[in-house]
Structure formats: structure tokens, C-alpha cells
Amino acid sequence: MAVTKDDVRHIAKLAKLALSGDELERLTRELASILEHIRVLEKAPLEGLEPVAHALDVVCPARDDTTESSLPREEALQNAPEQEGGAFKVPEVIESS
Amino acid sequence: MSNTPLATLSERLQKKETTCVALAEEALARIEEVNPKLNAFITVMRDEALARARALDEELRAGKSRGPLHGVPTALKDNLCTRGVRMTCASKILENFVPPYNATSVARAEEAGAVFVGKTNMDEFAMGSSTEHSAFGAAHNPWDLERVTGGSSGGSAAAVASGCAPVALGSDTGGSIRQPAAFCGVVGMKPTYGRISRYGLVAFASSLDQIGPFARSVHDAATLLAAVAGRDPRDSTSVEVEADFLEGIDRGVKDLKVGLVEEGFGEGVAPEVRQGIERAAEILGGLGARVERLSLPSISYAIPTYYLLCTSEASSNLARYDGVRYGRRAPEAGNVEELYVRSRSEGFGPEVKRRIMLGTYALSAGYYDAYYARAQRGRRLIANDFNEKFERVRVLLLPSTPTPAFRLGENIDDPLQMYLCDIFTVSINLGGLPGLSMPCGKTSEGLPLGVQLVAPAFQEATLFRTAQALEKGISFAYEGMAV
Numbered sequence: 001m002a003v004t005k006d007d008v009r010h011i012a013k014l015a016k017l018a019l020s021g022d023e024l025e026r027l028t029r030e031l032a033s034i035l036e037h038i039r040v041l042e043k044a045p046l047e048g049l050e051p052v053a054h055a056l057d058v059v060c061p062a063r064d065d066t067t068e069s070s071l072p073r074e075e076a077l078q079n080a081p082e083q084e085g086g087a088f089k090v091p092e093v094i095e096s097s
Numbered sequence: 098m099s100n101t102p103l104a105t106l107s108e109r110l111q112k113k114e115t116t117c118v119a120l121a122e123e124a125l126a127r128i129e130e131v132n133p134k135l136n137a138f139i140t141v142m143r144d145e146a147l148a149r150a151r152a153l154d155e156e157l158r159a160g161k162s163r164g165p166l167h168g169v170p171t172a173l174k175d176n177l178c179t180r181g182v183r184m185t186c187a188s189k190i191l192e193n194f195v196p197p198y199n200a201t202s203v204a205r206a207e208e209a210g211a212v213f214v215g216k217t218n219m220d221e222f223a224m225g226s227s228t229e230h231s232a233f234g235a236a237h238n239p240w241d242l243e244r245v246t247g248g249s250s251g252g253s254a255a256a257v258a259s260g261c262a263p264v265a266l267g268s269d270t271g272g273s274i275r276q277p278a279a280f281c282g283v284v285g286m287k288p289t290y291g292r293i294s295r296y297g298l299v300a301f302a303s304s305l306d307q308i309g310p311f312a313r314s315v316h317d318a319a320t321l322l323a324a325v326a327g328r329d330p331r332d333s334t335s336v337e338v339e340a341d342f343l344e345g346i347d348r349g350v351k352d353l354k355v356g357l358v359e360e361g362f363g364e365g366v367a368p369e370v371r372q373g374i375e376r377a378a379e380i381l382g383g384l385g386a387r388v389e390r391l392s393l394p395s396i397s398y399a400i401p402t403y404y405l406l407c408t409s410e411a412s413s414n415l416a417r418y419d420g421v422r423y424g425r426r427a428p429e430a431g432n433v434e435e436l437y438v439r440s441r442s443e444g445f446g447p448e449v450k451r452r453i454m455l456g457t458y459a460l461s462a463g464y465y466d467a468y469y470a471r472a473q474r475g476r477r478l479i480a481n482d483f484n485e486k487f488e489r490v491r492v493l494l495l496p497s498t499p500t501p502a503f504r505l506g507e508n509i510d511d512p513l514q515m516y517l518c519d520i521f522t523v524s525i526n527l528g529g530l531p532g533l534s535m536p537c538g539k540t541s542e543g544l545p546l547g548v549q550l551v552a553p554a555f556q557e558a559t560l561f562r563t564a565q566a567l568e569k570g571i572s573f574a575y576e577g578m579a580v
Contacts, residue, residue: 008454015412015457016419016434017450018442027454033513034455038401041471044478051473054304055480055529056554058291060333075197081426088421091432 099260117150117168124170137255138215167210172265175216178297187231190444200297209324217252230448244502247277254281272522275534279497279547290529291336294329302410351385356490373546380570395482402475403523412456497534497547536573
């Protein structure tokens with residue numbers, strides 16, 4: 001399946017990435033080459049095999065249902081690029097009328 | 098210090114022949130000497146290391162020892178959270194990030210007495226096989242400065258090889274500990290998935306990522322693993338499976354069944370790598386192991402399966418870098434959408450963007466079944482192949498890498514070629530198995546060669562026992578290094 005520039009533009013939009021003209025050219029070429037290699041999997045004897053997310057059959061136990069203290073607010077905010085009033089600050093989301 | 102086993106360092110500390118501060122100063126001096134050439138460290142923790150070493154010396158004076166890691170200079174890959182110390186993940190997007198907490202593995206190593214000397218260079222977000230994809234510049238191989246260290250934990254491997262620290266922690270998603278260990282001539286080990294808590298490790302591909310040790314000897318690697326392994330309520334995939342990694346480590350390999358993987362001698366494998374593996378098999382055979390050749394045909398599907406799964410998980414994990422709560426924020430974004438797009442586009446490097454794009458493609462509507470779901474079935478195929486082989490043998494023997502360390506820049510413009518470097522390591526992550534790379538000699542040019550040993554899940558003790566026997570039969574000297 002050929003990868004077109006339009007496909008790459010669409011994927012970039014989903015991934016929230018802006019691509020320059022050069023990046024678009026390069027990624028179209030590279031994704032095509034990688035996906036071509038990935039076609040090897042079409043020949044794999046996968047009939048009847050169950051898909052797995054984890055290879056080990058280990059049960060992940062739930063943590064005890066107890067409360068514990070979380071990071072203090074000022075520490076949780078210490079890496080925030082912008083903050084105000086004890087909260088993360090972002091550009092306006094709902095435009096004011 | 099660098100060539101001294103941890104047990105001997107411990108003994109010297111106990112006998113007051115040296116101090117934790119002296120060991121830290123020695124490590125810091127070595128870092129100062131070689132780091133301008135190697136670029137193995139992104140952040141050197143001079144003040145923290147000396148303060149910590151002084152406190153640990155106090156404890157020794159008061160008669161308290163924390164065990165074999167007490168006072169041992171230790172390097173940490175820069176994707177492990179260290180409270181109050183910058184952690185960049187070798188990315189511009191995190192260049193000013195200071196974690197407010199410690200990763201569990203870091204906290205456990207610290208509890209065991211480790212003295213952290215610095216945060217090591219890596220491929221951005223652990224994506225790469227050469228440590229050239231770092232926003233802080235490539236790391237250089239201590240054996241030949243024109244060659245790569247391997248990746249993504251190349252800084253940790255180079256730090257241990259060049260004597261900046263006797264041990265280091267790295268992370269391995271598809272070979273990121275074992276491949277640089279092979280290229281730099283040290284022992285590197287990826288434990289069974291779940292053996293070490295991933296809490297505080299920057300997520301790349303969560304079902305594959307695992308933290309592990311680097312050391313100059315098998316015994317020291319086992320010692321570091323013992324300090325950091327174990328269940329952690331903060332990581333629900335971490336497991337409590339009791340193990341004593343050092344017990345029986347000297348028992349030898351008499352009658353142990355070892356499978357020599359035929360695909361390790363296939364096309365694209367350098368002749369000297371093949372000879373190294375054959376030599377390792379001969380040594381084990383000479384020690385009484387029963388070596389048989391076997392085939393792991395699923396290896397031919399490993400690279401596509403791995404790169405579909407890891408990039409899919411990465412595209413999802415890296416969605417959190419949006420410029421809102423931490424990390425780089427693009428200035429003057431007019432709205433939230435622009436904030437996300439510009440922060441991510443300016444913050445991520447080319448390899449990270451490539452992988453996010455591939456993963457997003459594989460997960461997108463219309464392609465999910467053809468790519469992601471098929472790769473999940475491929476994962477089952479690979480795991481089954483290993484399980485069948487482990488009904489016949491206890492340990493598998495194969496190359497860590499198809500070639501010795503390649504030249505800087507050699508594969509940088511050819512991502513597919515770079516991905517193919519991981520052919521012998523990615524299957525082990527897909528199967529969740531423990532794998533260990535150790536030096537098995539040098540090429541005629543003096544570059545290290547690595548051999549990889551793989552055991553069934555949670556059989557790290559068997560792996561260490563086999564590796565320990567092999568280590569005694571292989572003479573590997575840290576002579577002839579470029580630094």
C-alpha cells in the first residue's frame with residue numbers, strides 16, 4: 001500500500017505535529033520504506049493465534065484501596081510552563097463573546 | 098576502582114582503606130577527564146554525589162553498612178526520575194524538567210547505598226540504537242571515538258566501560274541495554290518484564306520497557322539487579338517472584354542444556370561476530386554444558402512486529418507532551434490546538450517524530466487490523482517459538498548485535514537499516530524474557546564483541562550462573578581504549 005503525502009499530512013494532524021515541506025517529503029519516503037519492510041508480517045503463520053498485549057501470563061494485582069498523600073500542589077506545579085492561582089494556565093479554550 | 102569488583106570495594110571500605118568520598122572523587126575526576134570526548138553524561142551530579150558520599154562515610158563510622166552497594170558510584174540513564182535533579186530524556190521538550198520524586202529503581206539503589214554521579218546520555222526518549230538521536234549531541238564509543246556507543250542507553254554503557262562508574266542503570270525496550278553493552282564491552286542485562294518497577298521511568302513502550310543493570314562483571318550486574326528488583330505497588334505490572342540472583346552463581350554449567358541459535362549465523366552477521374559466538378559455545382561445552390544447535394524461525398518476523406508495537410505504544414505515551422503541565426511550551430500560541438502542535442513540533446527530534454508518525458499510522462482507522470492487531474498476533478508467534486525451545490534447553494545463545502559498533506553517522510539517514518541492528522534483541526522484549534549481553538572478545542581492530550544469553554521468564558539466576566561460567570572462560574581486558 002503506497003503512502004501518499006496526503007496520508008502523512010492526515011497522520012501528522014492526528015499526532016498533533018506540524019511538518020515542514022522537507023519533513024513531509026522525508027517522512028513520506030521513510031514511512032513507505034518501513035511499511036514495505038513490515039509487509040514481511042503478511043507471510044507470517046498467524047492463523048488461529050490470539051493477539052497478545054503482554055507476553056507473560058502474569059496477573060496484575062490491584063493496589064490496596066487505601067488513600068495516600070499525593071504530591072503537594074506546589075510540587076506538582078513546579079514544572080508548569082505557566083501557572084496561575086494554583087492551576088496550570090492555558091490559552092483561552094472557550095472564546096469570549 | 099573501575100576494574101575492582103564491588104565485593105572488593107566493599108571490603109576496602111570496611112577495612113577503612115578507602116572512603117565513600119574518595120570513591121566519589123575518583124569517579125568525578127574520571128568523568129571530568131573523559132566526558133569532553135565521550136559525551137556520556139548529560140548532567141554530572143558533583144555536589145549531590147559528594148554530599149551523599151560524606152553521609153555514607155558517617156554511617157560507616159557509626160558501624161552501619163548498607164551492603165555491597167554502599168558508597169558505590171553509580172550512573173543513571175537520563176530517563177529515570179531523580180528528585181531535584183534535572184532529567185531531560187535527551188529531549189529538548191524536557192530540557193528543564195526537574196522531577197519532584199524518585200523512580201522506584203532510583204530510590205531502591207539509593208536505599209542500598211549507591212552514590213549517583215550523573216545522568217547519562219541516551220537516544221531521545223530511548224528511541225534509537227546509537228545514542229546519536231540525543232538533543233545533547235551523540236555519545237562516542239570509548240574504544241574508538243569515531244564509533245557509536247550503541248543505544249539507547251549508550252551513555253550508561255560508555256560510562257561503565259570507561260571507568261566513570263563501576264555500575265549504571267539503563268532501560269531496554271528492544272535491546273537498549275544489551276546492544277550498547279556489546280558495543281562498549283561491558284555486561285548489560287535486561288531482566289524479565291515486571292522484575293523491576295517502571296515507576297518513574299519515562300514511558301516509551303510500556304509493555305516492552307524494562308530497567309536493568311550495566312557492570313564490568315556478571316557478579317556486579319547481579320548485585321545491582323538484586324538491589325532494585327521486586328514488586329512495587331506503584332507499578333501494577335511489577336511482580337513479586339522471589340529470587341536470589343547470586344545464590345548458586347558459581348555452580349557452573351555441567352550438564353546445562355544450551356541452545357545455539359542458528360539464525361545468529363545467518364546473512365548480515367559479521368564473520369567476527371559469528372566466531373565470537375562459536376567460541377562462547379565451545380567454552381560452555383568445554384565446561385560441561387550440552388550445546389545443541391536449534392532454529393528460532395520467528396526471528397524473521399521480530400523487527401516488523403516490534404516496530405509496529407513499540408511505535409504504537411510510543412504514539413500513545415508521548416501524547417502527554419502537550420506543553421501544558423510540564424516540558425517545553427511554544428511561546429505565543431494563540432489557542433490550545435496551536436499550543437499542542439507547536440510545542441510538540443518544536444520539542445521533539447526527528448526520530449521521535451518518525452516513531453510517533455508510524456505508531457499513529459498503525460493505530461489509525463482503517464489500518465488497525467492490518468498492522469497493530471497483526472503485530473499482536475506476531476508477538477504470540479514469537480513468544481510461542483521461545484516457549485517451545487525452552488522445553489528443550491535452559492539457555493539460548495545468540496549474538497547481541499549483527500556487527501560490532503558502527504561508525505558515527507553510518508546509519509543515521511537510513512532508519513530501516515538502524516532498526517535492523519536490533520534483530521537479535523527485540524524478540525526477547527516481545528517475549529518478556531531476561532537477556533544478558535557480555536563481552537566475548539574483540540575484533541582484529543580492537544572493538545568489543547558481545548554474546549547474548551537468554552533464559553525463560555524469571556530464570557535470571559540461571560542466566561547469571563551461565564554468564565559467570567562463560568566470563569571465567571573468556572579473557573576480556575579493558576586495555577586499548579581510546580580514553
